[in-house]
Amino acid sequence: MMNQHREEDALRGQAVKNQKAIWDKTLEMRFLLQKAFSTSNKLPQEPIRARFCNHDKQIEQAYDDLLNSSKQTLSSMMELQEAMLESNQATKGANEMPSASNGDNDEWSEVQRLQTRITTFRNTEIDKWQRKIQVTTGAAALKGKLHAFNQNISDQVAGYMRDPSRMINRMYLTNSAVSVFGKDVGEPGTAEEGHNMEGDPELIDDSEFYQQLLKEFLESCDKGASESAIYALKKQQVKKRKLVDRRASKSRKIRYHVHEKVTNFMAPEPMVLPPMAPKLFENLFGNAS
Amino acid sequence: MAAASAAAEASGESKNEFLIRDDAPGLLAALKEMKDGLDLVRGKVEAITRKVKANQLPAANGIGYLEAKNHLLLGYCQDIVYYLLRKAKGLSVDGHPVVRSLVEIRLFLEKIRPIDKKAEYQIQKLTDAADNATVREKPGNAQAKGKDGHSDEEDLLKYRPNPDMMDTKPGPDGQDTDGVYRPPKFMPTSMDDEEKRRKNDSRRDKAIARVAIENPYIKEIIDDAADRPEEWKETVGDESREFGRYMRQREEQEKQEEELFTRAPVTKRDKQIEKRIRRQLHGLGGLTDGFDLGMNMLLGGDKEDDGGSSKSHGKSGNRKKHLKSSKKRKRH
Secondary structure (H helix, E strand, O other): OHHHHHHHHHHHHHHHHHHHHHHHHHHHHHHHHHHHHHHHOOOOOHHHHHHHHHHOHHHHHHHHHHHHHHHHHHHHHHHHHHHHHHHOHHHOOOOOOOOOOOHHHHHHHHHHHHHHHHHHHHHHHHHHHHHHHHHHHOHHHHOOOOHHHHOOHHHHHHHHHHOOHHHHHHHEEOHHHOOOOOOOOOOOOOHHHHHOOOOEEEEEOOHHHHHHHHHHHHHHHOOOHHHHHHHHHHHHOOOOOOEEOHHHOOOOOOOOOOOOOOOOOOOOOOOOOOOOHHHHHHHHHOOOO | OHHHHHHHHHHHHHHHHHHHHHHHHHHHHHHHHHHHHHHHHHHHHHHHHHHHHOOOOOOOOOOHHHHHHHHHHHHHHHHHHHHHHHHHHOOOOOOOHHHHHHHHHHHHHHHOHHHHHHHHHHHHHHHHHHHHHHHHHHHHHHHHHHHHOOOOOOOHHHHOOOHHHOOOOOOHHHEOOOOOEOOOOOOOOOOOOHHHHHHHHHHHHHHHHHHHHHOHHHHHHHHHHOOOOEEOOOOOOOOOHHHHHHHHHHHHHHHHHHHHOOOOOOOHHHHHHHHHHHHHOOOOHHHHOOHHHHHHHHHOOOOOOOOOOHHHHHHHHHHHHHHHHHHHHHHO
16 A cells, blocks of 8 residues: 555656656746847837838848747747647646637737636646645635735736736836837837836836746755855955054054155246346237237 | 928938948847747757657646646747747737736746745655655666676675685674675774873874964964954064064063063073074074974874974073083082
8 A cells, every 4th residue: 555655656756857847948948038038129110120121131031030930939839738738637628729710810819729728727726726835834724814815816816917007017118228120219209108108018028027037946956056156255255454563552663654755746946037028928929908 | 391391301211211221230130149049949849849749758647736837837938939929020019918918927927936935845755756766666677687687797696705614603693694694793892092092182282282373374374263453574584483482472571561560681691592583583494393293293203392493402401501500610
């Protein structure tokens, strides 16, 4: 009986290790995407984009390559998600939805279809684990006192998403922060931008969350990384110690400081002006009268 | 009026042309950089997909919460790539559901952080169980190989000593069930005298302490550790041990003088010693100081040598004898 339990635990442990490996790989993808994500805010929008393409065929080709690459990357990511859903029993038949293609918005409909498919599974699992943690830590005893904190995570997020404008506004970048290609820095914004003084809705910034993820990842790699880094920095700083003569106390030595020599100084020399000097200066600089 | 507006329009267009011409190389570089980044990501995604499809990363028996977390992050990456795609097309993202989706997933990942912290122990327990299982499997596999596979390696146990051939046969406890001979264990005994060793140790410690106190480098290290300010000295070069001893003596004397408000009389002999030491100060007198002691310590000798040169000891000894004899003579 015990042996069977041990085997089950070992199998489960191996699966958990695989899940952690997938998480690490996905996190690595997220980190690799950051550079492209921040650069994408510099790309011009349609009228200017067309001008750039007309100006240089290389740019047009580069745009085509980028479009193809991003489409392929997106489809490979969706393929990975499909494979993960298939391999997991709990999500195998979850919310199968027919793929609706509507031309230009085809990619987004595919992404949305996949995300909707895992919504139920995601909410159930997260809420279940939240309850589990509350029971083990005794947080369930606070029920009723702090209603907002004792809500299910999925409910909390749903509450936020009823009016996400505040969260979305926090992610906007200002025009001054990003120099868009083909746009003059001093160019006045459109009427829409005038309303939105906080930031441009076309420029989404996610660096705060990215840094958070990066910090967590580094901490998980090496628990004492931050502390040891701080300690190492402190050790690197050389202590400045005072230079003292211990035998100079109690008036055993005369204390004095040698002044630096005065530089660029000359005592005035008395000078007798010749009688023709005033006349000479008058002729030189013109008569005052 | 119309001409003026046309001129303004023309100047605006020329300005735009200038901007496009200036920014074209930068845009081209940015587009290539983005494409390279996406290609790299795609390579990694395809590698994982292959593994997942080939069931090399089976996660069916895993924790559902971790699975949900993986899907969240993957969904987030998909949203970012779609955002890039939209930007590359030159389309607007204002009010598009991709921004809303980014915010939603970000909220989820932020909200589940406390669960991560608290579930860490349970997850660690499971991974440890998996590690232990793999460790247990390895020796088993090795044994199976040894039995089934005809390895070229000889059985090393056949070279074990045969107890029957020995004069004094050990008891049954000397032999174990696995066929490996283990010699009988006797009571552990110490051969060296405890008292003698303690004396030697204390003597060596005293000698080391004395050397440490007199050594300027060790003194500097101690000062550094105690965060004392650096001492500024007028002397140059290495100080001999004799000079150090003399200076300590002088400082002690000065302290006593200051306490008692009286000057101690300085004899002619003291003046001579001071003069000799001052003369030696900038020479190479202190170069071999402590060499004898160091050698004794290395060779394990127990001589309680002070480390000074033997000549100086001899001189001082002779001087003392002379002084004694002269005093005796004076008395007569």
